[in-house]
Amino acid sequence: MQKLGDFKLPQFFSYPPYFTLQPVRDTREKQIQLWKELILDYCKTQKIFLINVEEDFPLFSNSAIDRSLSHEARETFLSAIVGEGRAEWLDKGHRKCLILWHRIQDWADIILQFVRENGLEDSVMTVEEIRSGTESHGTELQGIDRTILMRALKLLENKGKLALFKGTSADDEGVKFSV
Amino acid sequence: MASGSSNRIGGLFENAEVTTSGRPVLRRNEVECFLLSSVDLDSEDDPPRFTALRSGNLILTTHRLIWIPSQPNAAVPSSVPLAAITHIFSHKKSIKSMFHSPRIRFQADPGSVVVTVVFRGKGDFDGLLTKFWECWRGRAWEAEEEKRESESSRSGSGTVAQGLYGNDGTVRMVGLAGILRKEQEQWESTDKSLQDAFQDLNALMSKAKEMVSLAEKMRQKLLSAPSSQNGSTDDEEMGSKEEMQQWMLSVGIISPVTKESAGALYHQELSRQLADFVRIPLEQAGGMISLTDMYYHFNRARGTELISPDDLWQACTLWEKFDVPVMLRKFDSGVMVIQNKSHSDEEVMSRIRMLVTKMETLRTGVTASDAALTLKIAPAMAKEHLLTAETKGLLCRDMSPDGLRFYFNLFPEIDPTNLHIVKDFGTYGEWVKATSLLSV
Structure with missing residues (x-):
């Protein structure tokens, strides 16, 4: 059984046709589905938020059988995830893909739960504190992608659950919760 | 009469x-x-x-x-x-x-x-x-009768089969050397005919029939030759003679359908003639032959009255209207073949299935030439069959720098809700066994 770090790879990862984009519709649909599941599973356990199509990504090649995905195949599989609302292209050229193993809505719920658990209902925090503060240590919010976090916070702001404001330095924004 | x-x-x-x-x-x-x-x-x-x-x-x-x-x-x-x-x-x-x-x-x-x-x-x-x-x-029939009469009178005289001298006093040709010498003479006169023929197109057309009858005559000569040989035939001689006979036999459709002879019915008649002709090449090719190969075989048999690829194609498409045992088939890739109506894909598919589910090929997959060897057909045909099997979901492909290989399609057996599960039964399980044997 092959492994990528501590991630256990499925058996079919060494099945050569898995790495060739299948031309027959039924077969291709099944292949795309398997890739979708594997990518999301891998990103979630490894806390990967961004896949760059043009850069090496450990999942996209298998040196044991000497196979790797073509650019077209990578884009096809990622687009399929985007189509399901579990990822987003960050540029028009489809080079950078933001992986949302939790949807933005789910991330917002996680933030609210985090706020309640820590009694922060009326507190002020910086965005950076949410990502790397002591409170978030050991939670899913630890090390969350800044783009995703901002999107979730904006969603909550629209619902009146918090207010975002500029801090003293440009790269640090403040959050005033009012849950 | x-x-x-x-x-x-x-x-x-x-x-x-x-x-x-x-x-x-x-x-x-x-x-x-x-x-x-x-x-x-x-x-x-x-x-x-x-x-x-x-x-x-x-x-x-x-x-x-x-x-x-x-x-x-x-x-x-x-x-x-x-x-x-x-x-x-x-x-x-x-x-x-x-x-x-x-x-x-x-x-x-x-x-x-x-x-x-x-x-x-x-x-x-x-x-x-x-x-x-x-x-x-x-009066073409009379010419033949005369020939037959003269032949029978000659053989009747009983002097022909013996001695080194013919009836007219010349040295008779015997054995392979004789055949070859005769052949040489024939070719010389053929060569002359050809030179005449190429002088202009009309002359060529009028010579065409002569060409065909010439080929027929040579065939007849070869077939009747054994009677005039003295008994010193060795195997090698027989072998080369047989080869020559085979070669001659493949030379002529005696009376090709031409646009001149059939007019508006040209394609219909061509179509019927083709249906008669394809049987033997088709059998030799294992029930399926590409249109290009057929074009070569057919025109070679027709000798001088060559047909265009378009004529061949039209003749083949007309088969749908006649009750003939062969049919034209177009693969998804655009390759066109002639096959027997009785030729079934199911049989070919089950043979491909047998091939790709073997322990060894399950792991390595097959190329078109592997399949060609097993199915005993041309690699181009084998590739078409593999592509058909792929379309049916039996196979899937693997493109690598080494080329295109086909594997038994395992995708339907894999559970997308649990990527790690491998059922003990089924081909996926077999494949896991086959690949793990290697890594041990």
Whole structure:
């Protein structure tokens, strides 16, 4: 059984046709589905938020059988995830893909739960504190992608659950919760 | 001229032999000259001397007039030997004839029956009339009889098979050297014919028939050669002779259907002739042959009357309309092949399945040439079969720098809700076993 770090790879990862984009519709649909599941599973356990199509990504090649995905195949599989609302292209050229193993809505719920658990209902925090503060240590919010976090916070702001404001330095924004 | 009198209808017509696709079976040295459709054969006399033959194709050859019903099973294909014809009535041009369908009348033995040939359809009627006169006056059948007589008289004299000298005092050629020398002489005269033929296109066309009969003559010579050999034949000689015979045999369709002879019915007749011809190459190729290969085989057999790829394709597409045992098939890739109607994909598919589910191939996959070896067919055909199997979901592909390989399709067996589960039964399990054996 092959492994990528501590991630256990499925058996079919060494099945050569898995790495060739299948031309027959039924077969291709099944292949795309398997890739979708594997990518999301891998990103979630490894806390990967961004896949760059043009850069090496450990999942996209298998040196044991000497196979790797073509650019077209990578884009096809990622687009399929985007189509399901579990990822987003960050540029028009489809080079950078933001992986949302939790949807933005789910991330917002996680933030609210985090706020309640820590009694922060009326507190002020910086965005950076949410990502790397002591409170978030050991939670899913630890090390969350800044783009995703901002999107979730904006969603909550629209619902009146918090207010975002500029801090003293440009790269640090403040959050005033009012849950 | 009394040959076949036993099966005559009304004392005049003989049953004409036809192939399964409805082409007349020609006799030795017989050459097809003209063809017209929608033709009736009527009796002039009252009461009629024979049952009228209605609506068929009329084929004029150097030896016979052959009438074949256009609807199979409607009537018996019949023929009149040109030798039996005693008179062809000249074509009268009168006001009355302008309103009639064009017709030819001729008188034939036995019994001086007058037959009227009525043309109901369109076509080059005058062309047929001219050719009819030409063939009748040409008396091709007499030339043959003379030859047969002279042959029988020669063999009857008993001096031919012995001694080194022929009847005319020249040194007789014996053994392989003799055949080769004869061959050489033949070729020299052929070469001359060819040079004449290429002088202009018309000359070429008039020489074409000569070419075909030449090829036929050479074949006959080779076939009859063993009788004139002295007994010192060794294996090597036999081998090379057989090879030469085979080669000669593949040279000629004696009477190719040409645009000249068949006119508007050209593609139809070509189609029938092709259906008869493909049987043997098809068998040799294992039930399926590509159109390109067939083009090569067919034109090689036709000798000088070459057809264009488009003509071949049109002839093949017409098969749908006839009751012939072969069909044209187009693969998704665009490759066109000729195959037997009985040829089944299921059988090929099950053989491919057998091939790819073996322990070894399950792990390595197969290439088109692997499949070609197992299925005993050409690699190009094997690839088409593999692609068909892929379309059906039996196989899937692996593109790598080493080329294209096909694997048994495991995707349907993998559970997308649990990527790590491998059921003990099923081909996925087999595959896991096959691959893990290697890594141990």
